[in-house]
Each structure stands twice: as C-alpha cells, then as structure tokens.
Amino acid sequence: xxxxxxxxxxxxxxxxxxxDGRIVAAAQEERFTRKKHDSGFPRQAIAGCLSQGGITxxxxxxxxxxxxxxxxxxxxxxxxxxxxxxxxxSFARAIPVWLKEKLFQKQLLRDELRRNDPDFxxxxxxxxxxxxxxxxxxxxYPSPFEEAAILTMDGVGEWATTSLALGRGDDLxxxxxxxxxxxxxxxxxxxxxxxxxxxxxxxxxxMGLAPYGEPKYAKTIFEHLIEVKPDGSFxxxxxxxxxxxxxxxxxxxxxxxxxxxxRGSEELLTQREMDLAASIQAVLEEVVLRLGRNIATQTGxxxxxxxxxxxxxxxxxxxxxxxxxxxxxxxxxxxxxxxxALGAALTAYHGYNRQxxxxxxxxxxxxxxxxGPSFEQEEIERRLTVAGAQFVVLEExxxxxxxxxxxxxxxxxxxxxxxMEFGPRALGxxxxxxxxxxxxxxxxxxxxVKYRExxxxxxxxxxxEDVAEWFELDEDSPYMLLVADVGEAHRxxxxxxxxxLFGIDKLNVPRSDIPxxxxxxxxxxxxxxxPETNPRYHAVISEFKRLTGCPILVNTxxxxxxxxxxxxxxxxxHCFMGTEIETLVVGNxxxxxxxxxxxxxxxxxxxxxxx
Numbered sequence: 001x002x003x004x005x006x007x008x009x010x011x012x013x014x015x016x017x018x019x020d021g022r023i024v025a026a027a028q029e030e031r032f033t034r035k036k037h038d039s040g041f042p043r044q045a046i047a048g049c050l051s052q053g054g055i056t057x058x059x060x061x062x063x064x065x066x067x068x069x070x071x072x073x074x075x076x077x078x079x080x081x082x083x084x085x086x087x088x089x090s091f092a093r094a095i096p097v098w099l100k101e102k103l104f105q106k107q108l109l110r111d112e113l114r115r116n117d118p119d120f121x122x123x124x125x126x127x128x129x130x131x132x133x134x135x136x137x138x139x140x141y142p143s144p145f146e147e148a149a150i151l152t153m154d155g156v157g158e159w160a161t162t163s164l165a166l167g168r169g170d171d172l173x174x175x176x177x178x179x180x181x182x183x184x185x186x187x188x189x190x191x192x193x194x195x196x197x198x199x200x201x202x203x204x205x206x207m208g209l210a211p212y213g214e215p216k217y218a219k220t221i222f223e224h225l226i227e228v229k230p231d232g233s234f235x236x237x238x239x240x241x242x243x244x245x246x247x248x249x250x251x252x253x254x255x256x257x258x259x260x261x262x263r264g265s266e267e268l269l270t271q272r273e274m275d276l277a278a279s280i281q282a283v284l285e286e287v288v289l290r291l292g293r294n295i296a297t298q299t300g301x302x303x304x305x306x307x308x309x310x311x312x313x314x315x316x317x318x319x320x321x322x323x324x325x326x327x328x329x330x331x332x333x334x335x336x337x338x339x340x341a342l343g344a345a346l347t348a349y350h351g352y353n354r355q356x357x358x359x360x361x362x363x364x365x366x367x368x369x370x371x372g373p374s375f376e377q378e379e380i381e382r383r384l385t386v387a388g389a390q391f392v393v394l395e396e397x398x399x400x401x402x403x404x405x406x407x408x409x410x411x412x413x414x415x416x417x418x419x420m421e422f423g424p425r426a427l428g429x430x431x432x433x434x435x436x437x438x439x440x441x442x443x444x445x446x447x448x449v450k451y452r453e454x455x456x457x458x459x460x461x462x463x464x465e466d467v468a469e470w471f472e473l474d475e476d477s478p479y480m481l482l483v484a485d486v487g488e489a490h491r492x493x494x495x496x497x498x499x500x501l502f503g504i505d506k507l508n509v510p511r512s513d514i515p516x517x518x519x520x521x522x523x524x525x526x527x528x529x530x531p532e533t534n535p536r537y538h539a540v541i542s543e544f545k546r547l548t549g550c551p552i553l554v555n556t557x558x559x560x561x562x563x564x565x566x567x568x569x570x571x572x573x574h575c576f577m578g579t580e581i582e583t584l585v586v587g588n589x590x591x592x593x594x595x596x597x598x599x600x601x602x603x604x605x606x607x608x609x610x611x
Contacts, residue, residue, distance in 0.1 A: 001019075001020055001061050001062075001349065001353060001355065002017065002018070002019050002020075002053070002055060002059060002060050002061050003017075003018045003019075003060070003061060003062045003063070003064055003345045003348045003349050004016070004017055004046065004049065004050075004057075004060045004062070004063045004064070004345065005017075005018065005063075005064045005065075005066065005134075005340075005341040005342055005343070005344040005345030005346070005348070006041075006042060006046070006063060006064070006065050006066065006109070006341050006344065007042075007065075007066040007067075007134075007337050007338060007339075007340040007341040007344070008029075008039065008040065008041050008042055008065075009039055009040075009041075009069075009105060010039055010337060011037045011039045011200050011337060012028060012030070012037050012038075012039070012336055012337045012338040013028065013029040013030075013038055013039055013040060013041065013042040013045070013338070014026065014027060014028045014029060014042055014045055014334070014337075014338035014339075014340075014341040014342075014422075015027060015029075015042045015045040015046040015048075015049045015341055016049065016341040016342040016344075016345050016371075016422075017049040017050065017052070017053045017345070018342075018345040018346060018349055019053060020355075021346075021349055021350070021355060021356075021357065021358060022365070023142065023342065023365055023366065023367065023371060024049070024052060024053045024371075025048065025049040025052035025053055025371050025372070026049065026334070026338075026341065026342050026371040026372070026422040027045045027048050027049060027371065027372040027373065027420065027422060028042075028045060028338045028422070028564075029041075029042035029043075029044060029045045030564040031045075031372065031420060031564050031565060031566075031567040032044035032045060032048065032567060034563070034564055034571075035564070036201070036562055036563065036564050036608065036609070037200065037201060038564075041108070041109075041112050042341075043112065043115075046116075048372070048373050050116075051373075052373065056116070056117070057113065057116035057117035057120065058116075058117045058119065058120075060117075060125075061125065062125050062126075062127055062348050062352075062353075063109070063113060063125060063126050063127070064127045064128070064129060064344035064345050064347065064348040064352075065105075065109060065126070065127070065128045065129070065344060066129060066131065066134040066337070066340030066341055066343065066344040067128070067129070067130060067131035067134065067157055067158060067340065068128050068129075068130055068131075068158055069105040069106070069128075106122075106126070106128075109122070109126060110122040110126065113126070127344075127348050127352055129343070129344045129347045129348070129351075130157065130158060130160075131157025131158055131160065131340065132152045132154075132157050132160040132163040132165075132174060132177070132308075133165075133172070133174060133343070133347055133351075134340040134341075134343035134344045134347060135152040135154065135157075135163075135307040135308050135332075135335075135339065135340060135343055136150040136152050136163065136165040136167070136172055136174065136305075136307060136343065137172055137343035137344070137346045137347040137350070137351070138307055138332045138334070138335075138339040138340065138342045138343030138346065139152070139305035139306060139307035139311075139330070139331070139332040139335075139343075140165070140167035140172055140305045141167075141172075141343075141346040141350060141357060141365070142332070142342075142346070142364050142365040142366050143167075143303075143305050143330040143364055143365075144330065144359065144360065144361075144362055144363060144364045145167070145303040145305070145328070145330065146168070146169065146359060147166075147167060147168040147169070147301065147303065148166075148167050148301055148303035148304060148305050148330075149164065149165070149166060149167075149295050149296070149299045149301040149303070149304050149305070149326075150164070150165040150166070150167055150172070150304075150305040150306075150307065151163075151164060151291060151292070151295060151304060151305070151306055151307075151311075152165070152306075152307045152308040152311075153184050153185060153288070153291075153306075153308045153309075153310035153311060154183075154185045154308035154309040154310060154336075154337075155183055155185035155186045155189060155200075155309060156180045156181075156183055156185070156186065159177070159179045159180055160174075160177040160178070160179060160180075161178055161179065161180055161182060161183035161184065161185060161186070162177065162178040162183070162184060162291070163176065163177045163178070164176040164177075164295055164299075166299060166301070167305070169356075169357055170350045170351075170354065170355070170356055170357045172347075172350070172351065178233060178234065181236065181238055181241070181243070181244050182234060182235050182236050183236070184234065184284065184287055184288075184310055185308070185309050185310050186236075186241075186243055186249075187225065187226060187236060187280070187283075187284075188203055188206070188280055188284055188310070188313075189203060189243075189249060190241060190243070190249040190250050190254070191206060191276055191277070191280040192205075192206050192249075193248065193249040193250060193262060194249070194250055194254070194258070194262045194263070194276065195209070195262070195263055195273045195276055195277060196262060196263030196264055196265050196266075196267060196269075196273065197265070198265070199249060200309075203309070203312075203313075204312065204313075204424075205453070205456065206277045206280065206281070207277075207281060207313055207314075207315055208455065208456050208457050208519075209269070209273065209274055209277040209278075209455055210274075210277040210278045210280075210281035210282075210315070211278070211519050211520045211521040211523065212274040212277075212278075212455060212506060212507075212520060213271065213273075213274030213275035213276070213277055213278035213279070214275050214278055215275070215278045215279040215281070215282035216275050216278075216279065217258065217275060217276055217279035217280075218278075218279040218282045218283055220257065220258075220279075221279060221280065221283050222283065224237060224240065224257055225237055225240055226283065226287075228286070228287055228290065229290075230290065230294075231290065231291075231294040232287055232288075232289075232290035232291030232292070232293075232294050232295075233291075234287060239253055240253050240254040240257065241254065250262065258272075258276065259272070260272075269453075269455070281313075281315065281316075284310070284313060284316055285315070285316045285319050288310075288313075288316045288319075288320055289319065289320060289323055292304065292320045292323065292325050292326065293323070293325045295325075296325040296326055297325075301326070302326060302327040302328065303326060303327065303328050303329075303330070304320075304326040304328070304329045304330070305329075305330050305331070305332070306329065306330070306331045306332070306335065307331075307332045307335050307339060307343070308335060308336075309335065309336045309337070311331050311332065311335040311481070312335050312336060312424065312481070314480065314481045314482055314483045314525050315483045315523070317329065317331060317481055317482055317483070318482045318483035318484055318523075321475070321482060330364065331479065331481040331482075332366075333366060333369040333421075333422065333423040333425065333427075333478075333479035333481065334369070334422050334423035334424070335423070335481075336423075336424065338422070338423065338424075339423065342422075363532070366422075366479075367533065368427065368478060368530070368533030368534055369421050369422050369423055369425075369427060369478075369479060370418055370419040370420070370421060370422075370427070370429055370533065370534070371419060371420075371421075371422040372419050372420025372421065372422055372567070373419065373420055373567065373568075374418050374419040374420070375568070375569060375587065377393075377587045377588055377589075379569075380569050380586050380587040380588075380589055381393065381587075381589060383568065383569040383570055384569055384570075384573060384586060384589055384591075386570075387569075387570050387573045387574070387600075388597055388600050389573050389589075389591055389596065390591065390595045390596055390597070391586075391589040391590060391591045391595075392589070392590050393588050393589055393590075394588050394589075394590050395588070396536070396539075396588060399585065399588050399590060400536070400539050400540050400543050401543060402590055403415070403433075403540050403543075403583070403585050403590075404540055404543035404544040404546075404547055405547065406582065406583040407433060407434065407435050407540075407544055407553065408435060408544065408547050408548055410434075410435050410438050410440075410441065411434075411581075411582040411583050412432060412433070412434055412444070412445060412449055412579075412580070412581040412582055412583070413432065413433045413434070413581065413582070413583045413584070413585060414432055414558055414572055414575065414576050414581045414583065414584040414585065414586075415428070415429075415430075415431045415432070415433050415537075415540075415558070415585055416429070416430060416558065416566065416569065416572040416584070416585065416586040416587070417429050417536050417537065417585075417586075417587065418534070418536065420565070420567055421565070423479070425459075425479060425480045425481075425527075425557070426555065426556065426557035426558055426565055427478070427479065427480065427527060427534070427555075428461060428527075428529060428534050428537035428555060429534070429537070430557065430558045430565045430566050430567075430572075431461075431555050431556065431557065431558055432445065432449060432450075432554075432555075432556050432557070432558050432581065433461075433540075433553045433554060433555060434458075434516060434553065434554035434556075435516065435548075435553070435554065436460055436514035436515075436516045436517045436550065436552045436553060436554050437513065437514055437515070437516070437548065437550055438515075438516055439508075439510045439515045439516070441458075441515075441516035441554055442457070442458055442507075442515070442516045442517075442554075443507070443508070444580075445458065445516075445554070445556060448579070448580040449560070449579045449580055449581055450556065450559075450560055450561055450579075451560050451561050451579075451604075452560075452561035454507060455507060457517070457519045457524075457525065458516060458517050458554045458555070458556050459480050459517060459524065459525040459526070459527055459554075459555050459556065460514065460517035460524050460525075460526060460527065460552045460553070460554065460555070461527045461529050461537070461541060461552065461553045461554075461555040462526060462527070462528060462529065462541075462551055462552045463528075463529055463538065463541055463542065463545065463551040463552075464476065464528040464529060464530050465551075466545075466551040466552075467526065467528050469487065469551075470486065470487055470490055470514070470551070470552060471484045471485065471486060471487055471524060471526055472484050472485045472486075472487055473526055475528075476528055476530075477526045477527060477528045478527065478528055478529075478530060478533065479527070480525055480526070480527040480555075482525075482526055483523050483524065483525050483526070484523065484524065484526050485521075485522045485523050485524070486511070486512045486514065486518050486522050486523075486524055490512050490513040490514065491511060491512050491522060492510055492511055492512055492513070494509065494511070506520040507520065513550075514550065514552055516554050517552065517554055527555060529541055540553070541553055558572060558575060559575060560575065560578070560579060560604055560607075560608065561608070562608035562609050563575070563607070563608040569586050569587075572584060572586055573586070573591075574602070574604070575604065576591065576593070577596060577600050577601050577602060577604070578601070578602045578603070578604020578607065579604060581593065
C-alpha cells in the first residue's frame, strides 16, 4: 500500500511517500523552488518523492493531508468574534483569502492531484488528518519504541497548541490538549518578533542568542504573560498580545512592560535583546520540564517522543533528557510543519487502514533522515560540467583523504553527498564543514561564508563511538536535536578579565579545545555520526581524527543566510562560487576555488531575502 502525505498552504510545504509502512522519501518544497519556507502546493516535492519510489500518481492508494482546513476556518471566525470589534483590519484582510483559497483547499488539492492523475478519485482516496495528530504520528511511528508518550508543542494547528498522546503498537490516541490562543510556540514567537527576528524562521536565533544574556525578565514573564501550573499546563494573558486580532505579535502594553518598541530587523543587537532571549528561553525550559515530569507521572511511560516546532529547541530537549523523568527521548528530525506530511501518511497507513507497525530493532525508521533526492556520479559530472565547474574525479579513499587534509588546513569545505536531508538540519549530506579546533572558524564561517549574524553557533558532528569522550552525553543524537556541554577535560579555564565580559564580547574567547563549536556557556548542539546511516561522512571524520586526533567536524547547512539548503549539484556549485568556501566535494568530484573561472563568481550574499 502506497500513501503520499502532503503539508502545504501555511509554511514549510512538504511531501512524503510511505510504501507498506516503510518511509521511502520525504522532501520540502523550498529545496526545489529555492524559496525559503515555501508554503505553496509541493508540486516538485511530490514529483521527487514519486520518482524516488519509482511510481506515478495513479499507483498511489491514498493521499493524506496534514490538517483539516474547515476546523482552522472555524477557529479564525470564533477568534475574531470573541475579540470583536478589535481586529477588524486583520479580519478584513484574512477573510477574502480564506474564502477564495483556504476554505476550498479540498478542491485545490483535488485539482492539483488530477494534474498527475486525471482519474484521481478524490472522494475515496483523499484523506485529512488533524494537525497535532499528524505531528504525533510523525514522532511515534518512526520511533524505536513499542510504546511511548508523545508531546507535541507548536504555534497552533486547528485549535490545539500543546497535546499529549499515547502510542502503543499501531494505536495512537490524543488524550489531552491545550487550545489556542494559549500557546507556548506563539509566546516564543512573540519574543522572536520583539527581538527583531522573523516569526516561523528566527526562533532558533533567539535560542542561539540566549547564552549571551541573563534571564532577568523571566520573573516578569511569569508574573504578567503566562500562568503556569505545577503540571505544566498554562494560560497566556492576552492583554499583551496582538496575534489573535492584529497584524503583529505584540502590542503597546507589551512594549511598555519591556521598556520600548521591538528591535528593527537590521538594528544592532543590544544587551536588552540578549537578556530577553535568555529570559524567554528559561521560561520555555521551565514549562517543558513541568510538562515532561507530569506526563511521566501521569502515564507511567519511560519513553517520550517529541514533535511540533517547539521540539526543535534542542536546548530544552537536552535539559528534559538530563532531567531523567524519561529513560529515553526521541525527537522527529522534521519536527515542524514539514514533518506533518510524513505524519499524515503514517496516520493513513496505521490509523485509517489499520496496518501493523514493524519496529526496526533498536534503530528508528527515519534512515538517518536522508530521504530526499540523490544524484549518480555520472549525472553529477554532467551537471557540474554544464555549470562551468573545473573538477577532478577521485576514487573514494583518495576523495576522503583530500577532504580531511583540506579541513585540517582550516579550509571551509562544501560537502554534497547522497540523499538530501529531510528537516531543517544538514546532517552531513548537504553540509559546510570546518575544523572545530580553529579559533577563527566560527567567525569566518558566519561572516564570510554564511553571511549571517556573528553570534550564531555551529554544531559539532562527532563519531558516535567518541561522543562521551568529548561531551557530557552518551546517547545517540543523530539529528542534532540535543544540546550537551563540552566535557571538562576539553574545556579551557577563563581568566577573571574574560569572565567579566558581557554579551557579544564573549564571542571571541576560546573556551575549549574545539572553540568553533563551543558556545559561550560551554554547550554544543551535538550530532552523532553513525557508519550504518552515513558511512562516507563517518569515513571523513575518521580520517580527520587520524590526521589531527580530533573526531569532530564543524557542520553547518550548505547555504547562505536566507537561502534553502542546496538540493542539486548546480545549487552546490553556485553557493561555492558565491562564498569564500575554498573546497567543494560533490560525490567523487573534488573542486578547488583556485581552479575555477573567476567570471563565474557571483555576489551571492544578496541573492536571497534575509531570514
């Protein structure tokens, strides 16, 4: 039985293909259209998934959509009525769009699907799942657990913003929900907006900025914005927010509470924004810990699955794991709305069609999240040649050796291999790599390669067999969704003068033997690399370890600020020529910047809208 899952029309549209319960393919539309967070119908992602499955649309048994548009429309109307006459301007803008497009999404979906299959029987083959059900299914069904509690936290689906589900075998049941407008995700997004970053895009920047500040506003947030009960349930004080009725997240009362208007997107960051980031991060962590502890007590479960956009907050995830209320925690790598496409397909297979679930021994079913398109060596060479690239083709052992040597020489390396990752993280197939021992690497990659804010941290990819030697972690973390501290043996003691520094001044102080991946609070967003899921990446890190004694590489996504992660060999070459990366490796093709035609260099940093 083949099921195609789709998420679309809000942000991060995606498609996923499941064949007899096995995840065959999944990809976000943005990777093909080159439009960050593309919300349109995922036409190209669908084509890519079908191609990888070797089938056409007429061979798909069901198509599953990740939420229920009529319930969203009901929430929109009820919200405006509840707050009337406030918000008429927002209402007047939103209603025509809903009446014209979103209310008739079933018809839109039918018309799009019939482009590929004119005989598509949409009344029998098109299914709709609820938003949080899709999230929960994306987390539980691919997990390695026979049974688990599932916690979903995001902005809002139809009505739910936080939900608890229980999964046992093939069954998944949502047993408790918190409803809009009370939303942990929207609270965090309000501070994302207020500190000058883009909502639904910049939340991870707030998380990265938090260690530069002090949580001096946390008490204010608890006293005025959110009431949290001991079990983690919460309510927001809507007097301070405009997202129910307005065209912005916060209002003048919020501005007054925190001493001024929101920061402009390109204004310099001040200590105030750093302290606000630290404060909302501390509040989020406290709520998540209370929720986790209560869920463990209430359900008696030892395993927890996480999904929803809040589950991408790897700092909170790490603290929840270390708290010990659950023995094991598994997080869906595409935890945001893109993952809803996969969850919808799995719900249709296991829930609607009552097909049995097959556990994959101790491993999960995500196959490393390497679920996107790949390119054969011959096609890579053809595409690079057409793009004007100059390259040599190496045997694998030689390619691995030369890549590791380039990294040891402190070169930035564009690394393009195998199938593209599904989810927001590059996991060693569409990555920019660097030497973590280099004290200049973090600043260089941020300013000269990624063209982004200098405070942004980079993640370490570490051999799974060496993770406990270098970090305070001895768990699998293949999806870069857990934060752990650098081990004491590898830390560098700071002088009293360095300890007295504040904010961004902390950035250039090396804190460990691997300063390029050590954040200002000694933490790191760890990815463990496994030979079973990515043997080529594991081989490069192993060769780097042989050369340097260090089993770790800097790993950041292969793109510049505002650009989706590269998808094709041409995307990789264009990004290579538009940045100051010295080396590019695509399949077995090895490229040096010095060998390229200077006329192909482009001003790449302004090619994409800032995120």
